[in-house]
Amino acid sequence: MNAQVVPLGQQPRQASSPRRQAAGAGASKQIRFDRVCLDLGGRRIINDLDFVMEPGEFVCVVGPSGCGKTTLLRLLTGLVKPSTGAITRGGVEISGPSRDVAIVFQDYGKALLPWRTVAGNVSLALEAMAVPKEERAGRIADLLRKVGLASHAEKYPSQLSGGMQQRLQIARCLAQEPAVLLMDEPFGALDAMTRQGLQDEVAGLVEELGTTVLFITHDLDEAIYLGDRVIALRANPGRDSSSLAQSIAIDIARPRDQLATREEPEFLRLRRHLFDFIQEHHK
Ligand SMILES: Nc1ncnc2c1ncn2[C@@H]1O[C@H](COP(=O)(O)OP(=O)(O)O)[C@@H](O)[C@H]1O
Ligand SMILES: [Mg+2]
Known part of the structure; x- marks a missing residue:
């Protein structure tokens, strides 16, 4: 992936941001x-x-x-x-x-191959893309680091928590560089x-x-x-x-914060708006 990494928090996420132009051609x-x-x-x-x-x-x-x-x-x-x-x-x-185009399902258990290790599951996506064997290990390590699974590469899905299995599914999707x-x-x-x-x-x-x-x-x-x-x-x-x-x-700035963002007046306003709307239309 030759997408340029822009430090998080430097700009709000907007369709016109330079980060977008820096991403792969398919992304534009x-x-x-x-x-x-x-x-x-x-x-x-x-x-x-x-x-x-x-x-x-x-x-x-x-x-x-x-x-x-x-x-x-x-x-x-x-x-x-x-x-x-x-x-x-x-x-x-x-x-x-x-x-x-990659899909992440709710049911991570079914999305993973139980007989393959964490690294093996990510490798699957690279193999499907015919990434040469000598490149795979580096790419797998990079992806597992990104999703916080670097120290679990040799485990099997059944040895992971639900959150970790979902991380693994996400890593496998990202391997596809969608x-x-x-x-x-x-x-x-x-x-x-x-x-x-x-x-x-x-x-x-x-x-x-x-x-x-x-x-x-x-x-x-x-x-x-x-x-x-x-x-x-x-x-x-x-x-x-x-x-x-x-x-x-x-219209809420990024990066967002689990505590501060959820307390922002704009967050609360939008939440109220959406909640009222759903209440009204989905009786
Ligand atoms: N292959 C199908 N044939 C007939 N009806 C379907 C099919 N797939 C989905 N539906 C119907 O389409 C509606 C929307 O389904 P779905 O997209 O799964 O809803 P959601 O994900 O919002 O819960 C449902 O009423 C479902 O029964
Ligand atoms: Mg659904």
Whole structure:
């Protein structure tokens, strides 16, 4: 990865920041949902979804269970095609899985190979990319250091805590050097302290790498804490209302702080706004 590392905290995360231009070519592509509708089993799951993700933007998605969050993520992988409308990245229609796009699932246990060590699991992604053997060890060590697993390289997944297993899944995704990282409730199964630690690690890593992130969560605080923007999806959109109920810019400086940020008036204001909105629309 030749992404230039910009010290954290020097600038707020903005789509126009130089860090973004410094990231790999794939990272500089805008993702555009253009009036996307999706019907599954005769039901409208996603209706008239229209939005743009800027390169390097961290977009969080909230909404009640069953509103189509995971489906939205699957649309971005190209595994599911819109019934009407189009999804493009850099002006090109997303037509199928791409190495540029990595997915972190909530269920880290199933995402890891139990018979491979921590290093072996990361190696898998490098092998898939045909990275020469002599380069792999260095890259693995670098990735494990980044996610705080350097001293666990020879352990097996079953010997790791949930938080560590999730770190490993993230390291394996980053090995792919994705321009786009899709995360589906990745911290939902973790305890509060582990979750907060991982929030900060992921925020720091994607900041450093200029990765565009779509992050699904049902935790409004987590969405505001992590996002440059939070979008709220409507349950049962029907055919006359868009799935996209709200798109809220989170104008809070980075790096964010688990205590100070969550006490900022702007954080509390946004939290209230989103909470009221969800209460009103998701009865
Ligand atoms: N392959 C499918 N066929 C039919 N319905 C589906 C399929 N996949 C998802 N759905 C339905 O689409 C809706 C949205 O699902 P999903 O995206 O998983 O919601 P969320 O992640 O927000 O909880 C649900 O009602 C679900 O039952
Ligand atoms: Mg889901």
